[in-house]
Amino acid sequence: MGKITGFLEISRELPPRRPIAERLKDWRELEGKLPEDKLQAQGARCMDCGIPFCHKGCPLGNIIPDWNDLVYRDRWREAIERLHSTNNFPEFTGRICPAPCEEACVLNINNDPVTIKQIEKQIIDHAFKAGWVVPVPPTRRTGKRVAVVGSGPAGLAAAAQLNRAGHTVEVLERADRIGGLLMYGIPDFKLEKWIVERRLQQMRDEGVVFRVNAHVGVNVSVDDLRRNFDAIVLAGGATWARDLPIPGRELNGIHFAMDFLPQQNKKVAGDEVRDQILATGKNVVILGGGDTGSDCLGTSNRHGAKHVYQFELLPKPPETRDGDGVAPWPYWPMILRSSSSHEEGVQRDWSVNTKAFSGDADGNVRKLHGVRLEWKKDASGRPQMVEIPGSDFEIECELVLLAMGFLGPERAGMLDDLGVRLDQRGNV
Ligand SMILES: Cc1cc2nc3c(=O)[nH]c(=O)nc-3n(C[C@H](O)[C@H](O)[C@H](O)COP(=O)(O)OP(=O)(O)OC[C@H]3O[C@@H](n4cnc5c(N)ncnc54)[C@H](O)[C@@H]3O)c2cc1C
Ligand code: SF4
Known part of the structure; x- marks a missing residue:
């Protein structure tokens, strides 16, 4: 701990985001950087706590106080x-991790945690710029x-580690x-994609082989994998999206978020995207209040959605x-979170249930029919949703994006063929 009084003298500071009017016109990253002297001052705020709660908050166990001090x-x-010793890809986590370390930071008792995520991002950006990130x-x-x-990220981290341990690794x-x-x-x-590509190149140079368009259980059989490999790592993610089986779901203009978002990634990458789902000039409804919904929002506003x-x-x-029933420090609290996309314009509402969609004569969605909810606890204390009588409403919309979470891994194909056991929630 370099500066014993750092946390008393220096205030938490983050770089400003790019102005909304500017960033809505492009797809470039919007988070800024602090000048390095200012970032070093932020590192000086770390108290090198006897029990560094930030460690416990970080799922990777990043040795945060060490690199805060080294930056200072x-x-x-x-x-x-030190950062690479626990984290294969700080340039990803430094950009998109929700930073549970900062929630757990002791300074967060006063709501001004160390700017751990920003420091992480700038350490790795500095290292790449200095040419220190080389194939190993x-x-x-x-x-x-x-x-x-x-x-x-799971498959890539596993591949990087296994390869460095000397195994011959192929990612499918x-x-x-x-x-x-x-x-x-x-x-x-x-997260601009050249940042992902840069790390993939390092992995290629270390010997990892990447195979795209290789769908295990479809065009690559699990028997082939069993025959040709000594071990198989399953890192297929949780891609089974929650659907909304209500009247009108089949109308045109109602899409899963993951049909919408990747198309825009492809477009930015320079691919031709036929019949792209666009929000331009439309009233858009996003169902779901998490990261995926927030990304649909930022994308819709960049398309030029009407509302x-x-x-x-x-x-x-x-x-x-301080709210009722919220997990206290140092735990991750379920509090209202607003992303950069929310700053860019949205009408948010909670306790809303969607009952049906209705459309025009051509089968295009035109309205969402919803009802407001009250949440009450049942006899066992479990929250139950109760519709508020007379609170039914309609919203005009031409695009609906379903961002209601994921149910687990897809079973058909690879998992069924492997015959792996699933837990009660459907995870391997
Ligand atoms: C829109 C969106 C935004 C998000 N934003 C954030 C964020 O800001 N911060 C954050 O911390 N988290 C965010 N998350 C969550 C985060 O992206 C995931 O937790 C993380 O990507 C999971 O990593 P993974 O490697 O397990 O799976 P994935 O990233 O889903 O990767 C799994 C890969 O396996 C491939 N695959 C599946 N089955 C097969 C098969 N049979 N054969 C070959 N390939 C297969 C899939 O095509 C996919 O590419 C977001 C999620 C979504 C959907
Ligand atoms: S909890 Fe916060 S102040 Fe304490 S060591 Fe971790 S980052 Fe530093």
Whole structure:
């Protein structure tokens, strides 16, 4: 801990985002950077706590106080070594992780945690710029072959580690590009794709082989994998989207978020996208209040939507931790979260249930029919939704995006063929 009084003298500071009017005209990242002297001052705010709760908050166990201090002391090379020791891809997490470390940071008791995520992002950006992130191929090969199915962050991290341990690793991905949701799903304004490509190149240079358009269980059989590999890592993600089987669901203009978002990623990548789902000039309704819904919102506004609504079934969460029943520090609290996309324009509403859609003579969606809800606890204390009598309403809409979460991995194909056991929630 370089500056013992840092947390008393220096306020939390984040760089400003690009102005809304400017960023709505493009797909580039919108989060800024702090000048390095200011970032070092932010590192000085870390108290190097006896019990660093930030560690516990971080699912990767990042050794956060060490690199906060190293940044403060201008020792960037050691900072990236420490960061890479627990995190294969800080350039991704530094951009899109929801930062549970900051929720758990001791300074967050006063609502001004160390800017851990920003420091993480700038350490890795500094390291790439300085040329310190170079291929680290294994010194010897074990002779074992491993197939990794799925190339999202989980598959990529597994592949990177297994390869560095000396195994021969092949990543099989059914999409036409590697990266899972990092490539197809998460919009470019949150994570530009050259950043993903840059890391993939390092992995290729270390010896990882990537195979695209390789759909295991469809055009690559699990028997082939069993024959040709010593081990198979299943990293296919949770891609089974929750549907809304209500009257009118079949109308044109009602789409899963994951039909909408990847098309825009492809477009930004320069691909031709036939019959792209566009929000331009439309009243858009997004059902679901999480990250996916928020990404649909930012994308719709960049398309030039006329008006965007975002409806959530659950009640509006409290704005601060002081609310009733909210997990106290250092736990992750279920509080109201607003993303950069929300700043860009939306009409949000909570405790709303969608009952039906209706359309025009050509089968295009024209209206959403909803009802407002009250959440009451039943005898066992479980929240139950109750429709408020007379609260039915209609909204005109020409595009509806379903962003209501994911139910687990898709079973048909690879998982069925492998005969793996699933838990009660349908996960492997
Ligand atoms: C729109 C959206 C936005 C999100 N934003 C954020 C965010 O801002 N911050 C955050 O922390 N999290 C975010 N998430 C969640 C995060 O993206 C996921 O938790 C993460 O990508 C999961 O990683 P994964 O590697 O398990 O799976 P995925 O990234 O889903 O990758 C799985 C890959 O496996 C492939 N695959 C599946 N089955 C097969 C098969 N049989 N053969 C070959 N390939 C197969 C799929 O095509 C896919 O590419 C977001 C999710 C979505 C949908
Ligand atoms: S909890 Fe916060 S102040 Fe304490 S060591 Fe972690 S980052 Fe530093």
